[in-house]
Amino acid sequence: MKKVINDPEQVVEEMLQGMIAAHPQYVRRVQGFNVLVRANSPVAGKVALVSGGGSGHEPSHGGFVGRGMLDGAVAGAVFTSPTPDQVYEAVKAVDGGKGVLLVIKNYTGDVMNFEMAAELASADGVQVDKVIVNDDVAVENSTWTVGRRGIAGTVFVHKIAGAKAETGAELAEVKRVAEKVIANVRSMGMALAPCTVPAAGKPSFVLAENEIEIGMGIHGEPGTHRETIRSADEIATHLAEKIFADNPLKAGDSVALMINGLGATPLMELYIVAHKVTALLAAKQVKLVKTFVGNYMTSLEMAGFSISVLKLDEELQKLLLAPADTPAFVQM
Amino acid sequence: MKKVINDPEQVVEEMLQGMIAAHPQYVRRVQGFNVLVRANSPVAGKVALVSGGGSGHEPSHGGFVGRGMLDGAVAGAVFTSPTPDQVYEAVKAVDGGKGVLLVIKNYTGDVMNFEMAAELASADGVQVDKVIVNDDVAVENSTWTVGRRGIAGTVFVHKIAGAKAETGAELAEVKRVAEKVIANVRSMGMALAPCTVPAAGKPSFVLAENEIEIGMGIHGEPGTHRETIRSADEIATHLAEKIFADNPLKAGDSVALMINGLGATPLMELYIVAHKVTALLAAKQVKLVKTFVGNYMTSLEMAGFSISVLKLDEELQKLLLAPADTPAFVQM
Amino acid sequence: MNECLIKAIRAVGEEIIKNKEWLTELDSAIGDADHGINMARGFTAVDAKLDSLLGEKDAAAVLKAVGMTLISTVGGASGPLYGTAFLRAAAAVPGKTAVGRDEVAAILAAAITGIKDRGKAVQGEKTMLDALEPAYKAFESGAAEGKTLAGCLALARDAAGQGVEYTKTIIATKGRASYLGERSLGHQDPGATSTHIILAALADFCRNTEEG
Amino acid sequence: MNECLIKAIRAVGEEIIKNKEWLTELDSAIGDADHGINMARGFTAVDAKLDSLLGEKDAAAVLKAVGMTLISTVGGASGPLYGTAFLRAAAAVPGKTAVGRDEVAAILAAAITGIKDRGKAVQGEKTMLDALEPAYKAFESGAAEGKTLAGCLALARDAAGQGVEYTKTIIATKGRASYLGERSLGHQDPGATSTHIILAALADFCRNTEEG
Ligand SMILES: Nc1ncnc2c1ncn2[C@@H]1O[C@H](COP(=O)(O)OP(=O)(O)O)[C@@H](O)[C@H]1O
Ligand SMILES: Nc1ncnc2c1ncn2[C@@H]1O[C@H](COP(=O)(O)OP(=O)(O)O)[C@@H](O)[C@H]1O
Ligand SMILES: [Mg+2]
Numbered sequence A, B: 001m002k003k004v005i006n007d008p009e010q011v012v013e014e015m016l017q018g019m020i021a022a023h024p025q026y027v028r029r030v031q032g033f034n035v036l037v038r039a040n041s042p043v044a045g046k047v048a049l050v051s052g053g054g055s056g057h058e059p060s061h062g063g064f065v066g067r068g069m070l071d072g073a074v075a076g077a078v079f080t081s082p083t084p085d086q087v088y089e090a091v092k093a094v095d096g097g098k099g100v101l102l103v104i105k106n107y108t109g110d111v112m113n114f115e116m117a118a119e120l121a122s123a124d125g126v127q128v129d130k131v132i133v134n135d136d137v138a139v140e141n142s143t144w145t146v147g148r149r150g151i152a153g154t155v156f157v158h159k160i161a162g163a164k165a166e167t168g169a170e171l172a173e174v175k176r177v178a179e180k181v182i183a184n185v186r187s188m189g190m191a192l193a194p195c196t197v198p199a200a201g202k203p204s205f206v207l208a209e210n211e212i213e214i215g216m217g218i219h220g221e222p223g224t225h226r227e228t229i230r231s232a233d234e235i236a237t238h239l240a241e242k243i244f245a246d247n248p249l250k251a252g253d254s255v256a257l258m259i260n261g262l263g264a265t266p267l268m269e270l271y272i273v274a275h276k277v278t279a280l281l282a283a284k285q286v287k288l289v290k291t292f293v294g295n296y297m298t299s300l301e302m303a304g305f306s307i308s309v310l311k312l313d314e315e316l317q318k319l320l321l322a323p324a325d326t327p328a329f330v331q332m
Numbered sequence C, D: 001m002n003e004c005l006i007k008a009i010r011a012v013g014e015e016i017i018k019n020k021e022w023l024t025e026l027d028s029a030i031g032d033a034d035h036g037i038n039m040a041r042g043f044t045a046v047d048a049k050l051d052s053l054l055g056e057k058d059a060a061a062v063l064k065a066v067g068m069t070l071i072s073t074v075g076g077a078s079g080p081l082y083g084t085a086f087l088r089a090a091a092a093v094p095g096k097t098a099v100g101r102d103e104v105a106a107i108l109a110a111a112i113t114g115i116k117d118r119g120k121a122v123q124g125e126k127t128m129l130d131a132l133e134p135a136y137k138a139f140e141s142g143a144a145e146g147k148t149l150a151g152c153l154a155l156a157r158d159a160a161g162q163g164v165e166y167t168k169t170i171i172a173t174k175g176r177a178s179y180l181g182e183r184s185l186g187h188q189d190p191g192a193t194s195t196h197i198i199l200a201a202l203a204d205f206c207r208n209t210e211e212g
């Protein structure tokens, strides 16, 4: 394991300290907890958004704390859901009196820990509700599993529900919009190379020089299957078609597109993928409202990418294009 | 070589097509050339900024084309300076009548190719001037070399000179500000793992499991020396102290800081470095005006990072904090 | 006797920490390579917590503190599940100052209910329940035969071990491993394995106590 | 005879393309692993360009077209340098329709001046000049001894080869390799090597032409 770290046990702590030292304009830490909230939290008269999960997905989620997106982000150990007490502290720190929406990625651990936190906060009289993001179409047979996973599409939920909350909307309204995003966003990923959890010290799987993993999650867990490496266009088409099959698009539809790097994939490769996917969308006569290319939901230093397509109606489009100002996502 | 590409010979072409497909709001391509310019170029009444260099440094430089930063970016082959005719086309496409400033990183090839382009454009009657960025303190003995290299500090030149140009300032003024940035910015980098030029097909060097390369450039070329891997704090301190030695800081000084990822280094590690460097600056009682953490000037999928410190006076600070709106750098 | 409970829990923690790497390796095959790390972090915190409980007479208070500590330090799926198990265990032995065979039976039953309530899994889904449910059954049959606590726990341990083996033969339909579909076949479940380790540590501890 | 010049340049291009990987490997040791790729890209474009110049009588026009093509396709440091060399070479043989020994001497001299003007290097800095300058001297001494063009080029090639060996013994102070300081010792310069390849190809071509 070759990493720029000091101590595998301290990576989350030092990262959080680095984030607040780097971005005091945006975020502060809830003392004693692995929780980042907006520098000016709680914001009165606004529904607050809290998300989080295991660390190692940076800039998710701390990088998205700021105006127009999240109010708080909870950082668990690497790839491990944060505990309920941490989430509970986040909820308390951001509640501005209009309630708190938890944006949870659909993993057993995340769901259980966030739900336990919601129970604690509700008992305190805080209005708490939740949405569960499950955009990953790689997990097919969801009757036999705990359902699809939440991956990069979660960033669209942060962005759009965050913009809605900024309008002063009620909790139920913010939740409705978040659920609309969840209903309309689909993602799928692949990996060229694994990543290494610092405390584990070795890669979570091994791929041969000509092998790729299709249907990657974002926790170093294996994907749905392996295959021999193919061209960027073929891989991108394969992933995109799985997405289109799950959420068909017709001529005239509007979408937002995200080509998300998993951590070690250069922008050059992401743009080569973008080149293909935008062409596939153009061939369908789909209107591309905005494209995001970069590292939004990573898996430490995993090489690979995911594609997310969000179908937009007028409401979602307007909220997507609304301003945001966070350490890792700024939009005029 | 394991990459998400189609054809090693087509990576730059497909990347550029991907960029314009993804960001038509920001950039368009000069037909037939590897040149991206602002969607609304030429902007009348404004000095235009053109930069560029070999590809493989994304988001540099095409990602910084937009309001408040560059007007044009020229993409050479991977790690190879673009040719004069390409730069010449960029200059012609962006000149709004107030002249063009070329921002060149100090490499023999870049300097020669950009200068030849300037000669061609001057012959056409375009007002062209240039600045040469040489922020890399790793290259010590500059009497014996072609001088220090230009690396991530270049992004500060784009940002600040770009903001100056946006005010309507004359070419000489924009150049003066750019040179002030160059005089005040220092950088140094290191690598954990090499990168592979697609057309070359294999890594440009090999590092043992416990070896790191200090004083990395951004073209896969070896650094100044190798050493055994140390803790993040030790490495960061070593690089920062080289920077401080070259451009001493005193209590009360204001700086901007960039912790730049070389391509495959996760944000978690960059923030761990930020944690240490911000502490070193705080110990010097230096005021940290803004910190940038992320991939700004990369070297394909190289693992590693660089630190850049820019000493700010009031003028530079104001221009640094001015708005910018480009695919890879947005600031409110 | 609660000194004994505390010692037993410490013995469990020692075994979990000893098996940290192995559990993580099992989780890297069908999960996200953190189960051992999570559990070791949790039981390290439990060990520290127990220091402050040395004088505690109430078994329920000890179990509750362990549950709360696990919930706030383990994270992931196993944190809420094991944490809830201990909280429910506490509720099953209110005010007890001694934990004997019948109390342990009540604890196991309550733990199972807690894990099911929290995780919505049933036996056969390749989870910790595939070790814990047969273990409880074996414990009960041992008790019916009049075996001592140590004897019952030995039976429970062996049944849990068989449960772990059984998890190799089934496809996961709960937790992270479920995403793998058929690829989860042939691998033993990390959570079932940690349950087996816990029961084995308890069995050992009680045998030594009864013998010593 | 300019048909001959075109053929000669094509022969040069073939050798460069054949050595693409080797030149890149040399550049990966002390540079950025692109010299072979750059040169091959350039001479592939030159080859295509020459197709459109088959009827061209003026040697200067051919050389200028080659120079412009190299400048607009090679990039990096070697593009402007070799490109300028060819442009200056063109200027050295205005209106010539035949290129003989004296013209080649003038071409080499002009190329050296062009490379020096553009790159500000002198001999001994571990660049292409360390091959080209001794090659020119050897060519001149051959001419003074009355050797044929092929004979002079053979001398030039050998001197360039020695120049390449010499680059192994010196530290680079120009170009990208200069950043390496002492670490550039022991490695031969890629640009000097490509100059040697060019001269060797020319020598071969002329020997075959004179003999055939
Ligand atoms: N719904 C569930 N019910 C019971 N046990 C479960 C459930 N989901 C997961 N588990 C158990 O949790 C274990 C994984 O724990 P751990 O790796 O610590 O958490 P995570 O999967 O969040 O990384 C699995 O091996 C399984 O035994
Ligand atoms: N100033 C200079 N004068 C003459 N030759 C030079 C100079 N700088 C570099 N070179 C030559 O250029 C070669 C490198 O060319 P190339 O790899 O194509 O360009 P780059 O260094 O820009 O990647 C070096 O090996 C050297 O011979
Ligand atoms: Mg986990």
Ligand SMILES: [Mg+2]
Residues within 6 Å of the ligand: B054, B079, B080, B081, B109, D032, D034, D076, D077
């Ligand atoms: Mg180069």
Ligand SMILES: [Mg+2]
Residues within 6 Å of the ligand: C027, C031, C032, C033, C034, C035, C076, C176
């Ligand atoms: Mg796990």
Ligand SMILES: [Mg+2]
Residues within 6 Å of the ligand: D027, D031, D032, D033, D034, D035, D076, D176
């Ligand atoms: Mg080179």
